[in-house]
Amino acid sequence: MAEETTAEIAKIMDFARDKRLIIAKDAIEALSKRPNWQELLEAMAQDQIFIVTREEIEKKSMKTKITLVEKGAMPEEVPKKTEGAKEVRNFRILREYEVTNKCYTCGTSEDFLSLFRDKFLTLRSILEQRHSLKLRPIKRLKYAKEKEEVEFVGMVYRKWETKTGNTALELEDLEDRCIVVLSKSEHVVEADRNRIMLDDVIAVRGTKISKDMILAKEILWPDIPQRDVRLIKKDLYVASISDMHVGSKLFLEHSFQKFIAWLNGNAGSDEERKFVKKIKYLFITGDNIDGIGVYPQQYNELNIKSIFEQYDVFSNYILEIPSSIEVFIIPGQHDAVRWADPQPAIPEKLVPRLYDAENIHLLGSPSWVEIEGLKILLYHGSCLHDLFSNVSGLSYETPQHSIVELLRRRNIMLSYGLKHPYAPERKNFMALKEVPDLVFVGDLHHIGYATYKGTTIVNNSTWQDRTEYQIMQGHVPTPGIAVVMNLKDRRIYEKHFMVS
Incomplete structure (x- = not known):
């Protein structure tokens, strides 16, 4: 029996190797007990899931069982018989990628070390799967001959400009460091010098080119695959x-009321009412309330000066949304959760009525949802401000391009120690281990769309008028716009609700 199990594991490992999959230790035994392991691994390879874990196996197994009958939600998300809804909803929340109820950090040096190691190992694995690389540990580069071609992965520890105008990087892995030079005359790496x-x-x-120095010919990013x-x-x-x-005193209340009325089919033409009935899911990507004490002298700019009252009014609006629409809500830095990413869901004690509603789902930021087989990333967008400050060519008027940079990095945790903080969780919830089909982001108060390698990106509008800070920065928001997308053809519609 032991020999049969060993032979089966060998078959699984060979099959995974052919599919360029990495199988975690805890997943090998789980696969060996499933007669349909080949089908599961085929599905993961097709979905660009390169790191196979026990959680991923359970998820795929459940999805396969459901598909055999009729597609529905995972057990955690039982299909709901909402008023006026005849079809079973096909969605599930990918809880393993969300920090809510999993905040275990103590803020110790060990927690920080664990976070950075997790980030490095996860992204190195993705790089190995995405590109045909013959990687060497940095400590073994010293044994390479001068002018020999080398390939390796590192985390950027330091960056500076040399006297000759080239860009120099100090890269590190888990054991050693080396210097990489990006020549100003090397056109292939020109864009990466600023990125x-x-x-x-x-x-x-x-x-x-010397004992501890490499002249870069090409920079490869974890990135998402072209699909x-x-x-x-x-x-x-x-x-x-x-x-x-x-x-906030600048909350566009009348415009938002028009949006709610429109969702309920109480506004617009007959054609629009038919259109609205096809909306089955609504994503709300943070900064749901203005909060209190978020910035100096904010108290004077508030119309509602109690955090509980702000959430009570917010809940009133959300509960007016038809129960036939599944609503997914994540927090932003103005919400009553920690400012640092990853952010847990808004606590139940602040929005108890929303937790009681069957069609409303309170999630953390970032979060992942799967709808009709499409993977959707929801993130408020707080880290994007650090991209604007450090990567040339990005603009608040075209926020979608900054989201492309996150996908290129396959990571939402950017440089530690800049403006936006990150909590040193023991598990890295900021790496994009899945390849999203859709990405919805907020925070920047400016509408923007893009398609990048098969992924549709939406940066949402706002329901707050232009603030003094935005006027000072020269930023012009695009308020009062709801984005609607047809998943059949990815066509995007804008519905404007601004009241003069």
């Missing part, structure tokens, strides 16, 4: 909004 930030994990193809846009057969719509800032 690379501290703590980025990158692969380098280059030539050894065709994945569509569904149903004529089904999702909507997204963000940054209501309920409680």
Whole structure:
């Protein structure tokens, strides 16, 4: 019996190797006990899931069982018989990628070390799967001959400009460091010279020019793979909004009331009412209230000066949304959760009525949801401000391009120690281990769309008027817009609700 098990494990490992999959130790035994292990691994390879864990196996197994009957939600998300809804909803929340109820950090040096090691190892694994690399540990580069071609992965520890105008990087792995030079005359790496930030994990193809120095010929990013846009057969719509800032004197209350009325089919033409009935999911990407004490002298700019009252008014609006629409809500830095990413869900004691509603789901930021087989990333967007400060060519007027940079890095945790903070959780919830089909972000108060390698990106509008800070910065928001997308063809519609 032991010999049969060993032979079966060998078959699994060989099959995984052919599919360029990495199998975690705890997953090998789980696979060996499943007669359909080959089908599961095929599905993971097709979905670009390169790191196979026990959780991923359970998830895929459940999805397969459901598919055999009729697609529905995972057990945690029991299909709901909401009023006016005849079909079973096909969605699930990927809880393993969300920090809510998993905040175990003590803020010790060991927690920070664990976080950075997790980030490095996860992104190195993705780089190995994404690119055909013959990687060497940095400590073994010293044994390479001068002018020999080398490939390795490192995290950026230091970056500076040399006297000759080249860019120099000090990269480290778990054991050693080396210097990488990006020549100003090397056009292949020109864009990367301005793009690379501290703590980025990158692969380098280059030539050894001295004992601890490499001349870069190419910089490789974890990135998402190029894919065709994945569509569904149903004529089904999702909507997204963000940054209501309920409680602020600048909250566009009348415009938001018009949006709620429109969702209920109480506004617009007959054609619009038919259109609205096709909306089955709504994503709300943070800064739901304006909060209290978020910035100096904010108290004087509040219309509602109690955090509980702000959430009570917010809850009133959300509960007016038809129960036939599944609503997913994540927090932002104005919400009553920690400012540092990853952010847990808004606590139940602040929005108890929303937790009681069957069609409303309170999640952390970032979070992942799967709808009709499409993987969706929800993130408020707080870290994007550090990208604008450190990567040239990005603009608040085109926020979608900054989200592309997150996908290129396959990571939401950028440089540690800049403006936006990160909590040193023992598990890294900021790495993008999945390849999203759709990404919805907020925070920047400016609408923006892009398609990047088969992934559709939406940066949401706001429901707050232009603030004094935005006027000072010269930033012009695009308020009062709801985004609606048809998952059948990825066509995007804007519905404007601004009241003069």
